Amino acid sequence: MEWETVIGLEVHVSLSTKSKLFSGSSTQFGAEPNTQASIFDIALPGTLPVLNEEALRMAVRFGVAIGAEIGKRSVFDRKNYFYPDLPKGYQVTQLDYPTVGKGSLTVTLDDGSEKTIGVTRAHIEENAGKSLHEEFNGMSGIDLNRAGEPLLEIVSEPEITSAEEAVAYLKKLHTIIRYLDISDAIMAQGSMRCDVNVSIRRKGKTELGTRTEIKNINSFRFVEKAIHSEVRRQQELIEDGGQVIQETRRYNADRDETTSMRSKEVANDYRYFPEPDLLPVVIDDEYIAAVKAQLPELPDAKKARFTAEYALSEYDAGVLVSSREMAEYFEIVARQSGDAKLAANWVSQDLLGLLNKNNWDITESPIEAEQLANLILRIKDNTISGKIAKTVFETMLEEKSSVDEIIEAKGLKQVTDSGEIEKLVDEVIANNPDQVQQFKEGKQQVIGFLVGQCMQLSKGKANPAQVNELLREKMQ
Amino acid sequence: MINSTVAELSAALAAGDISSVEITQAYLNRIADLNGELNAFITVCEESALRQAAQADAARATGNNSPLLGIPLAHKDIFCSKDVLTTCGSRMLHNFISPYNAAVVERFNDAGAVLLGKTNMDEFAMGSSNETSFYGAVKNPWNNECVPGGSSGGSAAAVAADLCAMATGTDTGGSIRQPAAFCGVTGFKPSYGRVSRWGMIAFASSLDQAGPIAKSAEDAAIMMNTMAGLDIKDSTSIDKPVEDYTASLNKSLQGLRIGIPKQHFAKGLSAEVEQAVRNALAEYEKLGASIKEIDLPNSHLSVSAYYVVAPAEASANLSRFDGVRYGYRCEDPVDLEDMYKRTRSEGFGEEVKRRILIGTYALSAGFYDAYYRKAQKIRRLIKEDFNSAFKEVDVIVGPTSPHTAFKLGSKSDPVSMYLEDIYTIAVNLAGLPAISIPVGTANGLPMGMHIVGGDFEEAKVLNVAHQLQQNSDWHKQKPAVLASAKGEA
Numbered sequence: 001m002e003w004e005t006v007i008g009l010e011v012h013v014s015l016s017t018k019s020k021l022f023s024g025s026s027t028q029f030g031a032e033p034n035t036q037a038s039i040f041d042i043a044l045p046g047t048l049p050v051l052n053e054e055a056l057r058m059a060v061r062f063g064v065a066i067g068a069e070i071g072k073r074s075v076f077d078r079k080n081y082f083y084p085d086l087p088k089g090y091q092v093t094q095l096d097y098p099t100v101g102k103g104s105l106t107v108t109l110d111d112g113s114e115k116t117i118g119v120t121r122a123h124i125e126e127n128a129g130k131s132l133h134e135e136f137n138g139m140s141g142i143d144l145n146r147a148g149e150p151l152l153e154i155v156s157e158p159e160i161t162s163a164e165e166a167v168a169y170l171k172k173l174h175t176i177i178r179y180l181d182i183s184d185a186i187m188a189q190g191s192m193r194c195d196v197n198v199s200i201r202r203k204g205k206t207e208l209g210t211r212t213e214i215k216n217i218n219s220f221r222f223v224e225k226a227i228h229s230e231v232r233r234q235q236e237l238i239e240d241g242g243q244v245i246q247e248t249r250r251y252n253a254d255r256d257e258t259t260s261m262r263s264k265e266v267a268n269d270y271r272y273f274p275e276p277d278l279l280p281v282v283i284d285d286e287y288i289a290a291v292k293a294q295l296p297e298l299p300d301a302k303k304a305r306f307t308a309e310y311a312l313s314e315y316d317a318g319v320l321v322s323s324r325e326m327a328e329y330f331e332i333v334a335r336q337s338g339d340a341k342l343a344a345n346w347v348s349q350d351l352l353g354l355l356n357k358n359n360w361d362i363t364e365s366p367i368e369a370e371q372l373a374n375l376i377l378r379i380k381d382n383t384i385s386g387k388i389a390k391t392v393f394e395t396m397l398e399e400k401s402s403v404d405e406i407i408e409a410k411g412l413k414q415v416t417d418s419g420e421i422e423k424l425v426d427e428v429i430a431n432n433p434d435q436v437q438q439f440k441e442g443k444q445q446v447i448g449f450l451v452g453q454c455m456q457l458s459k460g461k462a463n464p465a466q467v468n469e470l471l472r473e474k475m476q
Numbered sequence: 477m478i479n480s481t482v483a484e485l486s487a488a489l490a491a492g493d494i495s496s497v498e499i500t501q502a503y504l505n506r507i508a509d510l511n512g513e514l515n516a517f518i519t520v521c522e523e524s525a526l527r528q529a530a531q532a533d534a535a536r537a538t539g540n541n542s543p544l545l546g547i548p549l550a551h552k553d554i555f556c557s558k559d560v561l562t563t564c565g566s567r568m569l570h571n572f573i574s575p576y577n578a579a580v581v582e583r584f585n586d587a588g589a590v591l592l593g594k595t596n597m598d599e600f601a602m603g604s605s606n607e608t609s610f611y612g613a614v615k616n617p618w619n620n621e622c623v624p625g626g627s628s629g630g631s632a633a634a635v636a637a638d639l640c641a642m643a644t645g646t647d648t649g650g651s652i653r654q655p656a657a658f659c660g661v662t663g664f665k666p667s668y669g670r671v672s673r674w675g676m677i678a679f680a681s682s683l684d685q686a687g688p689i690a691k692s693a694e695d696a697a698i699m700m701n702t703m704a705g706l707d708i709k710d711s712t713s714i715d716k717p718v719e720d721y722t723a724s725l726n727k728s729l730q731g732l733r734i735g736i737p738k739q740h741f742a743k744g745l746s747a748e749v750e751q752a753v754r755n756a757l758a759e760y761e762k763l764g765a766s767i768k769e770i771d772l773p774n775s776h777l778s779v780s781a782y783y784v785v786a787p788a789e790a791s792a793n794l795s796r797f798d799g800v801r802y803g804y805r806c807e808d809p810v811d812l813e814d815m816y817k818r819t820r821s822e823g824f825g826e827e828v829k830r831r832i833l834i835g836t837y838a839l840s841a842g843f844y845d846a847y848y849r850k851a852q853k854i855r856r857l858i859k860e861d862f863n864s865a866f867k868e869v870d871v872i873v874g875p876t877s878p879h880t881a882f883k884l885g886s887k888s889d890p891v892s893m894y895l896e897d898i899y900t901i902a903v904n905l906a907g908l909p910a911i912s913i914p915v916g917t918a919n920g921l922p923m924g925m926h927i928v929g930g931d932f933e934e935a936k937v938l939n940v941a942h943q944l945q946q947n948s949d950w951h952k953q954k955p956a957v958l959a960s961a962k963g964e965a
Contacts, residue, residue, distance in 0.1 A: 039576055043796040045564065046556045046578055046675040048710050078792050080839075082816055089795020140812075142800065271839035273848055276681035276789055278711050 002203040005231050006211075007160035007196060011173060013152045013183045014127070014191040015058045021126045021150035022049030022092065029189070033143035037129075041148045043087035048277050051076075055150035056281060057291060058182040059099045059124050062152060064292045065180055066119055068103025073282050074124075076275040081268050084142050085129035093125035093153075095272045099281070100152075105176070106300065107168040108318060117169050118157035125151050152182070158197065158208065163227035167220050170194060171322075175299050179324045187218045194223055198230045199244070209234075210244040214251050214258055226251035230258045302327055310340035319348045325362045326352075329369045336373035339380060346372055350393055367396050374403040388412050388460050415462045418470075421454075424462060425470045428453045439475050447471060478502050478638040479954065482695040485641055486543045489536065496536075496546025499641070500529035500590050503548045507592065507639050514615050516624075516634040518553050519561045520593035528590040535588060543698055545588035550640040552631050553594040554601055555686075556675040557581045564677045565597040565609040565627075568797045568804045568823035578675025579707045580644055580686050587702045592640050595630030599825045600794065601651055601679040603627050604896035605887065608827040613884055616658060618921050618955040622881040625655030625896075631689045632659040636955060642699055643689045648679050649782055650876075650900030652687050653912035657876035657924020660914045660953060662941065663689045664696040667932045668907035669714035672707030678793040680786035681712075683904040692951055693913060693941035697721035700934060716932060724935045725942040730764035732940065735869030739775045740899050740926075746879040748918035753875050753925050756915040759944055760873075770865045770872065774857045778902035781858070783894055784838045784851035785905070791835030797823060830890060859906045866930040871940050874899055876912040876924035899926055909934045913941045914950045922953065 020027055023040040040047040063070050075097040078090040100122035108114055129147035133140050154173065160166050174192065177185045185192040199211035214230060217223050229251070234244050249258040297305070299321045306317035306327075320330045326347070334343035351372065355365060375392055378384050384392065384407055395406045407413055415421060428450055429436055439446045447468065454467045477499060480488070488494045504522055511517050525548065532546030556562050556574035558581075563569045577585065584591070598608040606614040606629030614629040616622040617637035624633040628645030632655035635643050645652040647665035656663025664687045671686040678684060688699035700721045707713045734757065741750060757767055799805035799819030806822055809815030824832070838847035865872060876899060887893045903910045908931060912924040929937035945951045 042801050044556070044574070044576070044802070045562075045569070045572070045677040045796065046574075046673075048674055050709060050711055080792055080795060082795065082798060084798070084800045084812065087796060087801060088792075089798060090792050269841045271791075271836065271841075271844075273788060273792070273839050273844070276712075277678075 003200045003231075003235055004203045004205075005161055005227070006158050006199050006201065006208055007162075007166050007227060008158035008211075009156045009160065009166060009169060010195040010197070011154045011156075011170065012193040012195075013154065013177055013185055015055050015124075015150040015152055016181070016183050016191075017052055017054045017058065017150055019052055019054075020148040021052050021055050021124070023148055025148065027149050031145055033132075033141070033145060035145065037144040037147065041087065041144055043089075049092065049275075051278060051281065052150060055124060056099065056283075058150075058180075059122060059152050060283065060288060060291045061180050061182055061295065062122060062154075062177070063100035063103060064288065065176055065295060065298055066103035066105055068119060068122070069101035070283055070288050071097055071099050071101055072284070073097060073280050074099040075280045076124075076278045077272045078275050080271045083128065083131075084140065085131045085144070085147065087129070087144060087147060091126055091128065092275050092278070094123035097280070098123035099283070100154075105169060105172050107165065107172045109164060109168055112314070115165060115168075117159050117165070120155045120157050122152050122154040125153060127151050158199075163224040163231075166196065166227055167224050170220055170223060172299075175322055179296055179298055181296075187220065190218065193218060196223060196227060196230075198227060198234070200231060200234045200238070210246050212244060212246065212258070213248045215248055215261070217251055222251060222253055225253070225256055226258060229256055233258060296324065310334060310344065312340065312344050316344045316348055319352070320344060323362060329362055329365070332369035333373045333376065336370060337376035337380070339376055342376050342379065343373070346376060350390070354397070367393070371396060371403060378403055378407060382414055382416060382463060383407060384412055384414050385460065385464060388414065391460075412461065415458055416466060418466065421462055421466050421470055424454045424457050425467065425474055428457065429471070429474060436475055478506055478641075479691075480641070481691045482544070482547055482642050482698050483692070485547055486698070489546050490541055496529040496532040496548075496590060497526060499546070500525050500548045500592070503592055503638075503640055506637075510637055510639060513620060514617060514633050514637055514639070515612050516595055516614050516630045516637065516639055517550065517593045518563055518565070518596050518611050518630070521560060521591055524560075525590050525592050532588050532590060540588065542588055544584065544702055546590060547641050548590040548592045549584060550592050550595045550631060550634050550643040551581060551584075552597055552628050552643070552645050554597060554646050554677045555581050555594075555644060556677070557591065557594065560591075560594060562594065562677075563611070564601070565599040565611060566824065566828070567610040570610065570804060572803050574675075576675065579672035579709065580703055581675065583702050583705075584644075589702075595628070595634055595643060597630055598627035598651075599828050600677070600790070601627040601646055601648055601684075602790070602827050602831055604650065604654055604893055605882070605884075606630065606655070607884065608825055610825060615884075616881045616921075618660065618917075619881070621883055622921065623658065623884050625658035625877070625881060627651040627655075628663070628689060629655045629659075632656050632661055632663065635659070635661045635689050635691060638954075642691070642695055644686060644699075644703075645689045646676060646679075646684055646686050647900075647904065648683045648685075648786060649904050650897035652689060653876050653900050653910060653924065653926060654897060656689055656912040657914075657926075658881040658922065660917070660922030660924075660951075660955070661689055661691060662693050662696050662911065662913050662945075662951060663687065663924075664693075664700070664911040664934075664938070665903065665909065666700065666704065666934055667714075667909045668904075669712050670909070670932065670934065671703045672705070672710040672713045674707055674709040678789075680789040681793060682789060683782075683786055685904070693911065693938050693945050694722065694725055696911065697725055697938045697942070700938070704934070714932070719935050721935050721938050724939050726946075727939050727943075728764065729760065729940065729943050732760070732763075732765040732871070733869040734760055734765050734767050735770035735865055735872045736767060737772045737775065737865075737872060737874055738769050739772050740874035744878050744898070745875060749875045749877070749879060749923050752915045752918070752923045753873070756925050756944060756948070756950075757873065759948055760940075763943055763947065768869060770869060772858075772861045772865060772902065774854065774861050775902050777854045778858055778905055779894060779898055781851040781854040782897075782901045782905060783834065784847045785855065787831040787835030788838045788848050788851075789835070791832045791839065794824075794828065794832055799823070827890070855905045858902050862902075862906045862908060862928075862930075870929075871937065872928040874926050876900060876926040880918055880921035880923055903928055907931070909937050911937050911941045913944065914953065916950050917953060920956070
């Protein structure tokens with residue numbers, strides 16, 4: 001039986017404001033428990049919220065970046081439920097009138113095709129605190145440092161049809177958010193979290209199947225695995241004559257399965273109503289225009305520019321714009337080396353390989369863009385060969401020295417003196433009569449072997465182009 | 477001395493005739509004599525009051541002459557006051573010492589006023605008789621078998637019995653004006669947003685407003701000069717310049733157009749209250765005002781709409797009282813749910829629980845449109861009624877309450893209690909300024925008249941009230957029963 005998967009994503013992003021959504025408390029990560037909780041954050045009677053304008057600006061920035069409608073009049077609501085890490089007994093969120101309305105994201109899939117996925121809305125809300133259930137002898141500890149931090153909840157349309165698309169959407173969202181500098185969006189630290197709504201239906205049907213919601217997944221890989229496992233479960237269930245129940249589930253990575261987390265809380269009636277302590281937020285065209293004017297160049301535009309301006313392939317450009325820092329790094333290397341193609345190769349292959357191996361971010365790169373540009377310059381002016389450059393690159397990791405110092409100190413300078421090269425060529429021709437004979441009989445590819453021998457003899461320092469040319473001359 | 481108005485005390489202090497320490501001590505003595513009987517105060521701050529009084533006297537010696545410097549006042553126990561017990565009349569907060577000051581408290585502190593103590597109130601301001609207080613009912617100084625009204629009953633009784641020179645109150649549906657009427661004092665509810673709600677324990681956020689309870693409209697104006705103004709800590713507070721409310725008190729009422737809503741002079745209004753209000757209206761005519769009957773066609777819906785909106789907001793506002801961080805917590809909870817259930821069952825009184833239930837119900841899935849949304853619609857209609865009325869008249873006048881103070885324990889049915897605020901509630905729904913001033917007594921109990929103004933027309937309302945008080949002495953009448961009390965008069 002053929003099945004179709006329908007996925008909708010709800011992504012929570014922690015906005016990186018300096019203070020909380022409705023109070024002046026700091027949002028610094030990692031402080032001692034309850035040291036960043038003001039009288040408002042602990043919900044003392046009589047305290048009132050005041051909206052952090054920066055959080056609003058960040059939400060509008062996001063909305064403008066994805067071409068979304070901006071709510072000219074957004075309204076905060078109270079979502080009522082009791083939990084010890086929710087001090088007021090209600091969460092302030094936006095129900096009917098979110099700050100960001102309909103927009104969309106275009107993602108590139110592995111086969112190079114593009115797909116546009118609708119964003120239903122993005123609303124501003126406050127985070128809850130943290131409940132700590134260990135180390136308190138059967139009691140629970142409450143840390144309210146996080147309570148009241150601003151979140152942006154971004155809700156997609158149910159237009160995602162595979163785990164691959166879901167991950168592509170999340171990565172794109174992540175990239176845009178980082179470009180906009182509105183959140184660290186680090187899934188492992190919880191500054192970006194994802195709830196996945198999954199349902200399946202028979203191919204060709206238009207009616208949606210019953211969905212389940214998998215809560216709080218904290219890595220792209222787990223999102224992919226959780227979707228695969230949940231789709232499998234739903235298929236097996238239906239094919240065995242069962243029915244999917246609308247419920248909240250949790251993904252267990254160790255067992256690669258989703259399990260039900262049905263509890264009383266899920267059945268809550270949240271009794272939403274407009275927050276009377278806050279006035280509706282009115283946003284005019286001028287404000288939106290001002291936010292728009294401050295947008296950085298976004299990944300899609302940057303990618304288009306990279307392919308046009310630097311003649312990069314779609315793929316290379318896509319890799320290089322995956323983060324704003326990476327793109328900036330690349331542009332410095334390209335500009336200073338004057339060779340965009342080489343710059344793209346070195347950044348997207350050698351450097352990125354190195355970073356990935358060590359789990360470093362581009363901002364933590366031990367090699368600065370200017371150094372990498374110098375290295376490329378030495379390749380271009382024939383001081384070193386591309387191969388020797390890799391050795392220099394390795395050395396740059398260990399030594400703080402400049403590219404030229406390393407080349408000098410290790411004696412890696414390319415041999416371009418024709419007299420010296422001639423000696424090498426003569427020696428190789430003398431030592432390999434069989435191959436020389438084969439070449440003369442028309443077996444052109446043997447030249448590669450002979451060049452290799454020359455390079456070996458020179459410990460890689462000979463200029464391969466010169467060697468090639470001279471070999472051909474002498475063997476004619 | 478203790479029966480003087482703030483204006484008189486201020487003048488006497490400025491002239492050096494008396495000291496703040498002397499006045500403060502006189503009020504403390506009066507409280508010691510009478511509070512046992514009246515139960516108007518929950519907390520008396522004897523030591524700190526005398527300290528503040530001495531500081532005020534010292535400040536005056538260095539040339540400070542601000543109008544409230546050294547004047548003793550009482551705050552309703554709904555205002556958070558730093559290092560002072562702040563109970564909101566509830567067992568839930570029986571142990572809550574606030575670490576911060578409400579904006580209103582801060583402003584009176586900055587003005588140099590002396591805090592005598594915190595006054596009793598209906599629990600979380602929910603009540604019209606002061607009988608729902610965890611700290612027991614307040615007695616009406618005019619007749620100790622009667623209620624003082626509510627919820628600011630402690631403040632009204634304290635001002636009426638000269639336990640303080642002035643007091644603060646809060647008004648969500650009539651909680652300043654109705655007790656002012658029952659106790660024969662002047663009680664003023666400003667426009668919504670005029671006085672900061674920061675630090676005022678919320679009952680119904682979109683209706684709550686703080687205001688003065690005083691011995692005259694002039695005193696209320698003096699207090700408003702300190703209380704009113706934008707506060708960035710309260711997002712609903714209004715960024716509108718504050719007038720000097722005393723400046724226009726003496727404006728002539730020649731040509732003033734008074735509207736009297738026919739709905740407020742209909743069935744249910746007692747004959748003596750109607751007569752008292754009509755007598756006062758006759759005075760206004762003598763002062764050059766014209767009287768015109770007006771129509772507030774949706775006023776019959778106000779109590780119903782109010783008892784959806786206010787409990788709905790309250791049901792969320794009171795969720796923070798969960799036993800987790802402060803306040804009352806039940807003994808030995810076995811788990812979280814048990815802690816929530818018993819803390820809230822034991823910590824809240826009956827009326828508070830009733831309103832939480834009403835509000836929770838009104839907001840529940842499937843009922844929201846029928847109750848909350850509809851009530852908000854009615855609220856807009858009521859506002860429109862007032863808007864069209866104010867096209868024809870300058871102020872709207874009527875009775876504050878249909879009758880005089882009733883006997884303690886006489887209203888056991890919640891709905892009949894809710895109908896107490898029938899004339900005052902619409903004003904909260906519309907966010908307008910309104911005052912209750914005394915207009916005589918019947919059977920030894922005072923009666924109040926209600927004057928409502930347009931949006932942010934505080935100055936006009938105070939002017940209209942003051943002019944009547946300049947030309948009558950109903951506001952000077954004192955409860956006879958207190959003549960037997962010790963101290964001085």
